[in-house]
Amino acid sequence: MKRKKPLVVSVVGARPQFIKLAPLARKMSRRLGHVIVHTGQHYDRMMSDVFFRQLNIPKPDYNLGVGSGSHGWMTGRIMTRLEKLLAEMCPDFVLVYGDTNSTLAGALTAAKLHLPVGHVEAGLRSYRPDMPEEINRRLADHVSQLLFCPTVQSVKNLNSEGVRKGIVRSGDLMYELIAVGKERIARNTRILKMHRLAPKEFLTMTMHRAENVDTEENLDKIAGILFSLDYPVIFPVHPRTQKNLRRCGLLAHLKNSPDIILTEPVSYLDNLSLIYHARAVLTDSGGVQKESVFLGTPCLTLRDETEWVETLARGNHLVGLSSRKILSVLKALRPPARQASYLVKGRAPSEIIVSSLTDYLRRQ
Numbered sequence: 001m002k003r004k005k006p007l008v009v010s011v012v013g014a015r016p017q018f019i020k021l022a023p024l025a026r027k028m029s030r031r032l033g034h035v036i037v038h039t040g041q042h043y044d045r046m047m048s049d050v051f052f053r054q055l056n057i058p059k060p061d062y063n064l065g066v067g068s069g070s071h072g073w074m075t076g077r078i079m080t081r082l083e084k085l086l087a088e089m090c091p092d093f094v095l096v097y098g099d100t101n102s103t104l105a106g107a108l109t110a111a112k113l114h115l116p117v118g119h120v121e122a123g124l125r126s127y128r129p130d131m132p133e134e135i136n137r138r139l140a141d142h143v144s145q146l147l148f149c150p151t152v153q154s155v156k157n158l159n160s161e162g163v164r165k166g167i168v169r170s171g172d173l174m175y176e177l178i179a180v181g182k183e184r185i186a187r188n189t190r191i192l193k194m195h196r197l198a199p200k201e202f203l204t205m206t207m208h209r210a211e212n213v214d215t216e217e218n219l220d221k222i223a224g225i226l227f228s229l230d231y232p233v234i235f236p237v238h239p240r241t242q243k244n245l246r247r248c249g250l251l252a253h254l255k256n257s258p259d260i261i262l263t264e265p266v267s268y269l270d271n272l273s274l275i276y277h278a279r280a281v282l283t284d285s286g287g288v289q290k291e292s293v294f295l296g297t298p299c300l301t302l303r304d305e306t307e308w309v310e311t312l313a314r315g316n317h318l319v320g321l322s323s324r325k326i327l328s329v330l331k332a333l334r335p336p337a338r339q340a341s342y343l344v345k346g347r348a349p350s351e352i353i354v355s356s357l358t359d360y361l362r363r364q
Contacts, residue, residue: 006092006361007033011082011110013041013066013102015051016287019268020097020120020173022055023180023350029058031358037085039078039102040066050267055177068240071101071132078105086113092361095120096144099137099286111143116364118357120173122147123154124286124307132210133286137307146360148353151310168356171349174287175342178272178294185295188273195234195261197277203231203330204274205282208238212284212302212321216248221321222302223250226260228323230330231279234261236271280333282326289316294342298333300326314339 008028012021021036028034038060052059064081066074078101086094086109094110096103097120110117119140126134141147141158149155150172158167178185192199205226212218223245226233235254237245245251254260266274275281275291280298283289289308292299292315299316306318315336319325344352 003033003092005031005033006358007035007089008093008095008357008361009035009037009086009089009091010095010097011037011039011102011106012060012097013039013078014098014100015268016174017097017100017102018051018055018057019177019287022051022057023173023176023348024120024353025057027350027354028357031354032361035062035089035091036060037082037106038063039082039105040064041068041074041078041100041102054268074101075105078102079109082106082109083113086110086115091115092364093118093357095357096140097121099124099133099140101132101136103140104136107140107143116145116360117143118146118148118353119144120148120170120353121150121154123149123151123156123158123167125154125157126305126307128305130211134307146356148349148356150349151308153309168352169344170352170356171342171344171347172290173349173353174290175294175339176349178291179342181272182295185269185272185276188269189277191266191270191273192277195263197232197234199277200279201231202278203229203233203280203282204278205233205235206238206285206288207235207241207283207302209284209303213238213241213244218321219244219248219250221323223254225282225302225321225323225326226254227257228327229259230327232259232261233282234263234274236263236266236274238265280330292316293336294339296336296339298329298336300329313337 040063066077093116095118096106107117122141128134146166148168148170275297276295278297281292282300284302289299289301289311293311300319304320317329
């Protein structure tokens with residue numbers, strides 16, 4: 001029986017993917033059949049359920065319930081469960097997002113079932129082959145039929161690898177979502193009042209990347225950075241980071257400092273409000289780098305490279321895990337450059353992606 005509308009499956013599993021899905025899901029269902037598959041990679045309520053509620057994303061149609069584990073274990077488990085589901089549904093197209101294990105598993109599973117794949121946030125490169133995210137995004141790109149590139153540089157990166165077909169300069173879905181909700185973000189001071197934080201008189205920090213939080217040496221450096229800061233710092237702690245801090249005996253030490261506020265992961269809106277009202281942000285997250293720049297808050301990226309090279313001209317600073325560099329940047333902070341529009345030739349990223357999908361499926 002022929003479907004009334006082509007069926008598109010979105011495979012998501014982590015916080016940044018839920019954020020990218022939000023503006024798309026609203027428009028997708030008007031023109032296409034749309035099924036959301038949650039892999040269960042992020043299963044904590046504050047890193048999963050709250051995003052669907054706050055961002056008005058439809059509840060996932062399926063949850064694979066994978067949970068956490070090593071990279072190979074998680075990727076294989078997602079593929080095993082997703083393969084069965086996709087074989088039963090026979091969708092017309094599969095969308096994957098970003099650079100997580102869910103991205104790679106979704107792209108490979110669909111490709112091996114001979115289903116066309118689209119990669120949202122394609123073409124990004126850190127040129128760090130030891131980073132799991134770099135492996136995930138490269139492989140996802142090279143099995144995709146449509147590559148939705150958020151930046152001009154991401155298009156150039158793909159061209160340099162010989163990829164020229166199926167490229168769509170879509171713009172950034174995360175920027176679209178922030179631009180639409182910026183007034184609400186600015187008004188939300190609930191979390192500041194909860195922790196007695198004054199606007200622009202505190203720092204906020206996030207850390208989760210394996211190269212930073214999986215070794216005791218780097219965790220010691222991170223603790224040293226926190227103790228060296230001249231402002232109160234609020235640090236919503238990723239579950240993996242918290243586990244490793246506890247294992248290394250650093251968690252209690254940080255909790256005893258009156259100027260370091262450790263919290264559980266916070267909701268999407270509260271996290272953006274912390275970023276908006278902070279004096280500066282310290283992070284190793286690609287998404288938080290962008291959110292900081294989009295909201296006009298200086299960002300100190302605790303890495304030596306970034307896949308978001310455009311942010312370096314707009315208030316993002318690469319400082320690695322160097323207390324000296326961090327303190328130097330904080331002393332010389334200036335307002336970031338004005339951010340460009342999120343529109344691409346007058347069109348929103350969500351509209352470009354949905355239109356491109358519709359056109360592709362019409363031609364098949």
